[in-house]
Amino acid sequence: MKRAHILVFLAPAVIVYTVIMVLPLFATLQLSLFRDGGFVGLQNFRTLFGDTRWSASFWNALGNNLWFFIVHMLVQNPIGILLAALLSSPRLRGAAFYRTAIFVPTILSFVVVGFIWKLILSPIWGIAPGMLDAVGLKSLFSPWLGKEGSALTTLALISVWQFVGIPMMLIYAALLSIPDEVLEAAEMDGVTGWSQFWKIKLPLILPSIGIISILTFVGNFNAFDLIYVAQGALAGPNFSTDILGTFFYRTFFGFQLQLGDPNMGATIATVMFGIILAVVCVYLFAIQTRLRRYQF
Template sequence: MKSASRKAFPWHIIVFLTPALLIYTAFMIYPLVDSLRLSLYAPTPENPREEIFVGLANYQRLFTDDLLAPRLQGALRNNFLFFAVHMLVQNPLALLLASLLSSQFIRGRAIYRTLIFLPSVLSVVLIGFIWKLILSPLWGRTLFEPLGINPGPWLGLPETALPIISLVSVWQWVGVPMMLFLAALIGINDEIIEAARVDGATAWDVFWKIKFPLILPTVGIVAVLTFVGNFNAFDLVYTMQGALAPPDFSTDLLGTLFYRTFFGFQLQLGSPTMGATVAGVMFMIILVGVLLYLFIFQRRLLRAE
């Protein structure tokens, strides 16, 4: 009887898998695929409801059109700068904080950790507004002038707006890479460190020659998570500057460009197919980033094993 039930069609497996597969496929995979498909279609001039296949024409338009191409180039450039600030400020700072917190001699580690992570659980909307107030001339004068800092208007100048917004994002998210680095550092076998100390290695040497190579996998994960998060960012610019990413589009990221292209803004008309095309470009960039990560880091890991 037991073997009979074994051979019966395993309905239970289907029952277990169906809800997750259904929701995930319908609301994530299908929209992603369909959105890529839409980027190859355009509405016909006679009937805006009817969409016909146009091949890569939308992409060509996005890259060469007099109105669209400068926006795409601007958003790409800004997004790479945004990413660079995160890689050069957020991740080194996170590594520094994590290495301080991984020392067993530091008291109150849990308290530091919890407090430093706090901004990461708050909504970007709140963070954006809090900093907007702090950086506004109304408060800026009282807050920064006594410290001898020029009170701005930093968010109003094309040269400073994007770096400042990038730093606000760093301030909010530094806790996440810090936690990932911390976990990796705590996971290192103490005996290796002790052995190096006995051999007379300085703390600096121990960190760069032993600990850092050992946490390299985490460095890779942090880099790819930063990349995906940054090239998908939208909320902070939208909250602090609005969808037009002023001044003069200097804070425009791919996320805000996507939003404007899809929904339209002021004089610009929204277009689902062009929106899907911007999303297609973002998809390719993220794909290249993830593949590079898999190629560089995973292969190095395999070799190390």
């Protein structure tokens, strides 16, 4: 009887997840194996990796995706950890306000964030040149979104600004879950302040940091909205901000004079799925098992 209750309560979620996620996934995998209505096996994958017209765009998008992820790992997550450590201090006044203020951008629409930052960074009517001029740094201003060498990094930093609240809150929750007895014992041994964070707290929250890292990877390799809103489907300038999401969009749905190719689009989506699946599996079976020894 108990098992029947479990099945009844799980059934709605399983059905919805199957219809929305599982069936489209298998349909995409199937579509990648066909061409012009006929089964071609792995021919679409050979075209993607072997045909220079496709491979150049693919490797460019993959490289940009990797850089997008690296910026988040090196900037967003360390800042999130630092903010969580500061906000978890019982001596800090107004911590609730600061947590809310930092987390608010994560609930904003990508359209709003992209449009606002394009206005801020515009060399014509943006406020960034004036703000830098006010502090004597106007010479540092540049049309960052319009330059091939800086556009992708600028968008990555905008994404960091928007989502730094997520790792902050996750690490904050992990810090609060550390037993008081452990911290009291550390204080009795004279380990306090930042020394306590580095020697006691940080090792104990490593599993949470690992989860945040894999979530960052998955989120960045599924990125699309911000690039599309800020730079369009062509991910300019000159495809310098093109990532797998925008590359897939142009291929599957077509854009301007480029006709849509559902089969090649499904092939790109399958490769994206394979990359994400491989990295998640490596984390789950090779890294997470080593981090469990730090958990209570």
